[in-house]
């Protein structure tokens with residue numbers, strides 16, 4: 001029998017977005033609201049801890065920065081697909097978040113005059129990225145976690161709790177279902193409100209910077225409930241993934257002055273972005289690197305991972321050790337290269353989902369009582385291409401907005417009834433999955449999915465490759481129905497967890513690929529060789545993918561972009 005527990009608010013995901021929301025709710029109330037904090041890994045293992053380079057905010061109006069400039073950079077970076085009211089709300093909030101973290105004790109890197117230091121980042125026309133060396137996410141998470149310790153009476157932790165389903169009745173949220181892995185027990189967590197903060201789906205790619213846990217669970221659960229996912233075809237490829245693991249080498253390395261070099265020793269970015277050079281936005285730098293490699297100016301790498309070089313040597317040992325210690329450690333341990341003495345081999349790597357669960361400016365979805373925040377959501381601040389250091393920022397900003405809105409909502413509402421038959425059906429999905437005994441290996445299916453996404457839905461796309469990828473994904477979905485789950489217990493059953501995750505990855509990969517096939521233009525991170533131009537007349541619109549449960553596939557619709565202050569112009573850097 002599943003354990004049924006009542007809470008007021010359930011936060012699914014304890015990365016930056018989830019923790020910031022939890023803190024806001026705890027501070028907004030005097031303990032009258034009871035929060036469940038749910039994570040499939042231990043809190044501090046959420047992917048957010050690996051954020052490296054920093055968090056963007058306007059702090060130096062006296063030195064020439066402004067909200068208008070941050071908003072303009074973000075909108076231009078987004079290739080005009082961002083909703084401009086969302087961007088405005090975002091940039092105005094960010095300075096408060098930086099100063100709050102400062103007050104809560106984060107060790108921001110400082111300037112010699114004692115002020116909070118900021119470094120240049122791609123696509124930002126002002127040095128506005130706040131950082132704590134190159135371990136920003138780790139320190140942000142630590143600070144939120146620490147501050148949350150003041151409110152331990154207001155929340156219950158469910159660490160290593162794998163959520164499998166959401167119970168909804170009459171279009172309102174009722175409960176979250178999942179497995180406590182250490183206990184091997186199934187739980188039904190009832191609540192008035194749910195915040196989905198489950199991060200990205202980028203593990204659909206094999207060569208990626210994201211954690212093993214970034215499998216789009218929240219996005220896919222929301223999608224199958226009937227909530228649309230938005231702009232999923234826009235996957236960010238970060239220019240500098242370490243060869244061969246794909247571990248991220250932060251953009252901060254270029255922000256501190258690093259060069260990109262081809263096999264002729266040239267700083268090739270002068271051909272593609274003469275003004276911004278290495279600090280052009282990520283979509284442009286990634287395409288430039290891939291062009292160099294395709295035209296024979298790269299280096300031959302292992303497993304077909306040809307690469308170019310990121311050269312930091314001219315920065316000197318002192319600066320590398322002070323500003324980029326993690327990068328140095330990663331390059332030494334995972335590539336055998338000390339950046340003080342040798343350039344680092346890198347190539348573009350799948351990094352971030354610009355798309356996500358469709359939400360309004362307060363983070364609300366179309367189902368009452370369900371919000372989404374962070375990388376799982378799409379507000380949309382980033383449009384077709386996110387600027388570096390705007391994501392941790394978005395997580396903090398919408399953690400705050402959503403936390404505030406949810407606290408207000410939960411104070412007014414009563415706990416609604418739990419429809420037993422719907423809850424039972426969700427629980428049955430776990431036992432059915434556990435019983436799976438077919439001939440197909442989920443691990444093999446995942447490998448084939450990864451290979452397909454890496455090879456056919458990458459930096460450069462075209463009709464033929466996307467059609468082939470979609471065909472393969474549909475075949476893999478069919479094979480998935482006949483998988484086996486070998487471990488039959490419920491305690492720490494990673495086999496079972498992986499089976500659920502794979503379903504989520506397959507569904508989201510299908511949406512990404514079909515969305516990319518339909519979008520016959522090039523915008524931001526979505527580049528079609530067969531449609532190399534941006535087409536505002538036909539495609540200045542958001543993609544919405546709804547789940548068609550009868551056909552088990554997405555149905556596509558579109559909605560306008562809120563272009564309120566700045567008209568789209570050609571993007572030049």
Ligand SMILES: Cc1cc2nc3c(=O)[nH]c(=O)nc-3n(C[C@H](O)[C@H](O)[C@H](O)COP(=O)(O)OP(=O)(O)OC[C@H]3O[C@@H](n4cnc5c(N)ncnc54)[C@H](O)[C@@H]3O)c2cc1C
Nearest residue numbers: 013014015016017040048053054163199374375389391392
């Ligand atoms: C290596 C790396 C470096 C980065 N560096 C930067 C940077 O310097 N600046 C910047 O702005 N951005 C950066 N980003 C992007 C940014 O870090 C992320 O977008 C952001 O941290 C995502 O936070 P989140 O709160 O949305 O989710 P995450 O931190 O990904 O957390 C997701 C949470 O959901 C939980 N969860 C998921 N599924 C389930 C389930 N089924 N059941 C229970 N729990 C579940 C997980 O356990 C986890 O707690 C970086 C990203 C990577 C990968």
